[in-house]
Amino acid sequence: MxxxxxxxxxxxxxxxxxxxxxxxxxxxxxxDGLDDRLFMVGVYVLLTTFLLVVLLPLVYIVASSLSDPLAVSSGRVSFWPVDFTLEGYRRVLSDPSILTGFGNSIFYTLVGTAISLVLTVSIAYPLSRRDLWGRRGITLFVVFTMLFAGGIIPTYLVVQNLGMLDTRLALVLPQAIGVWQVIIAMSFFRTSIPDELYEAAQLDGASDLRFLVSTVLPLSKPLLAVIALMYAIYQWNSYFDALLYLRDPDLYPLQLVLRNVLILNQTAPGLDAAAALERQQLADLMKYSLIVISTVPVMLVYPFVARYFNKGLLVGAVKG
Amino acid sequence: MPVGVGAAGAAPTLRDRDKQRGWPGARRSLQRHWQLYLLMLAPLLYFVVFKYVPMTNAVIAFKDYNVVDGVWGSDWVGLKHFERFFSNPIFWPVLRNTFLLSAYVVLASFPVPIVLALALNEVRLRFFKNTVQMVTYAPYFISTVVVVSMTILFLSPRLGLAGDVTQFFGLGRIDFLSDPNYFRHIYVASDIWQTMGYSAVIYIAALAGIDPALYEAARVDGANRWQKIVNVDIPGIMPTAMIILVLGVGNVMAIGFEKAYLFQNTLNISQSEIIPTYTYKVGLLSAEFSQASAIGLFNGVINLVLLLGVNALVKRLTGSGLW
Structure with missing residues (x-):
């Protein structure tokens, strides 16, 4: 950290x-004097409170996801599983719409991240070169989009006119480049790639593209990792574009499926009353399992990327 | 990470050779770096298509948009849609909700990460420090849908823990989710829960950048930890904190759609309807494209004015703005 x-x-x-x-x-x-020791006690109490405030809700969710449906429905679970069972996970993983969502999200995350990464580097590297004519104007052109946007509907019209409504492209193209990521990449290239390298490459007769591919990119692996993970987590977590542009449930990313199940409470219709109660209990349990399953992929990569994230965050903060 | 060693030494030659102004410079740069310009084509096309075309599409706010005639063929109607929005009885409540919610978010979530960072900065137990930092950072990576679902489950009077807590204090099982007066508190609390660790990072970095000589001086003067925080730490992170606050205030009307929409239900709508959610409903659920664009444009312009105004103010006060 x-x-x-x-x-x-x-x-x-x-x-x-x-x-x-x-x-x-x-x-x-x-x-430390007495006052300082008392103060430190206060600091530790405060930080432990912060820790618990963040941790306990997470523990509660995980504990519930591993408990018996009846215990979950009657609110008996607190921070330890009651009547341990994996039923919730079994149900979640056998639900076709959730599996489809999971698959779709993996697709959007991989493809979207690849597109975003390529486009971001393609604009950020040239703009980081001091000797490029028109650099300032183009940078302004890019950064201005941070200040003012056309809005939801005008953007929707563009996507509609391009015929991308209800296609997978609608989730990976309209938000492909983040200006913030461009700024981070630009300042990384500017501060971390020595001009001598470029001079040397020029003497050797390497073209700009050749220099980018064989020198700059290999030297920028940490940056590429940060940017890729930022985009990947954004893709995995977002639901808004899917809500706007997709009608076909077969294309829904996991987050939109989650929203329908978790927040709108949609469950499969056509069950008789006797099964309804049991069904409701299972649905409650499945919510917890779903939350865990959809969040685990992000939580698994997060500790490894957190430090790079900070670096990226700070690079952007230092030189905007 | 590679360090830019001696970059300054080579820079002049690069600059001298290539930095020509005007058209000769442009032609030279194009000849020399055509590959770089070619590389930028695709991303620039992206910005034109997905950012600038929507900006021009926003003219439908001044037209009666219909699909047949398209954006440019539809009839001009002047400020009709703006007037309709302003005279709509929902206008003031929605504007008020938007403003109150985002102002509340900005102000309430401003001090928490600072306190967290200052406290973390005091701790020398590495394991404890890293654990707190890792754990408080984690919710930032959880999706909005999941955070909202967790909050709803947590506050649900039937399932959640919150009901047990309020019952324990003799308040009965309060239904937080259906009482509109709780909406803003729930929104802000979940926001702080999700972002405090992330926001603290920038302050931790600012604290690490404080000149050690200042601490040395404070120690020589016999300052205790509290005095050191008040006299060294807080002044040290003040510039960072001000920038963050300015950014927050400047973006007060740019509050996100995602979370408010997810928290909305028919019972709390009187306080949870904000401009972005209202725009979405008017535009996509009722398909009144022109009306929705007018509302969106109104919001965008207010936000731009706020941001520029706040930046100018800060520039006047401190001599350095955001740009």
Missing amino acids: VSTDVERPAVGIGRARSLATRRPPRPRRVK
Whole structure:
């Protein structure tokens, strides 16, 4: 994480204390006074509260997803599974609309991320080159779209006129480039690719494209990883474009399926009354399992990408 | 990550050779870098098609759009759609809801990440620090749909934990979701829950960038931890905090559609209907394209004015704006 450690052993102080207490020198710092120790107790209490506030709802969801439908429906589950069962997951994973959604989301995430990444690099690299004529104007042209947008309906009309309504393209093209990602990539290229490399490549007779592919991109792997993951998580999590542009349930991404099941409470019709109650209980359970299943992929990659995310975030923040 | 060693040394030659102004410079640059311009074609086409064409399409706000005549063939009607929106009894409530909700989000979610970052900055137990940071950061990656579903499940009087808690305090089982007065609090609380760890990152970085000499000086002066926070940490992150606040205020009308729409139900609509959700309903559910574009344009212009105004104000006060 970004937490840089400023603690280096301060030799003098450590030795003074070790002489007094006959203990091996501990790194750094004067001993805290009483007020400071009380203060630190407060800090730890505060942070533990933050930790629990975030963690407990997540634990509650996971515990519920592993519990018996009856216990879930009657609200008996708190932070530990009651009558452990995998029934919820079994049901979720055998539901065709959810599986379709899962497959679709994987498709949109892979294809969308690839398109976004290629387009972002294609605009960000040239704009990062100081010797490119018209760079400022084009940058302004790109950044202006951050300030003002046509709106939902005018964009919808474009998608409609292109004949992309109810096609998979509608989810991977209209939001393909994020201006923020372009800015991050631009400042990375500008600060991390030394001009000497370009000079040398030119002397060797390499073209701009050749230089980009064989020198710049291999040097930019961390950046490419950050940008790709930003796009991937965005694609995996978004539902709005699908809500706008898709009518055919076979094309729905997982998030839209989730919204229909979790928030609109849609369940399959045509069941007799006796089965309805049991059905309701199962539906409650399935909500929890669904939440877990749809979030697990993101949570699995997140710890590995968090540090790069921070880097990307900060690169963008430092040089806008 | 590679470091730009000695980039400054080579820069002048590059600049001297290629930085010619005017058309000769353009022609030279085009000849020399035609591959780069070619590379930019596809992304630029994207911006034209999906960003600038919608901006021109927004003229249907001043027309009676119909599918047959298209955007440019439809009849001009001037400000009719704006007037219709302004005289609609829903106009003031929706404007008020939008403004109150986003102002509440901006103000309430502003101090939390700062407190989190300041507290984390004090902790030396690495494991604890990293755990808190990782865990509070995690919800940022959870989708809006899932966060809203979790909140609904949590607050549901039949299933959720919140009912147990309010009952424990003798308040009975409050149905938070169907009472419009709770809508904004629920929205803001879930927003803070989701973004505080993410927003804290930028402050943690700002804290790490504070000159160690200042801490040294504070220690020499006998400052305790609290005094150090007040006199060194907080002034140190003030510029960052101000930028974040300005951005928030400037974007007050640009509040997202996604979450409000998901939290909406027929019972809380009196407070949960905001301009973006209303635009969506008018435009796509009732297919009144021109009316919806007028509302969207109105919102976009207010937002642009706010952003430019706030930026100008900050520039005057501090000498440096966002751009």
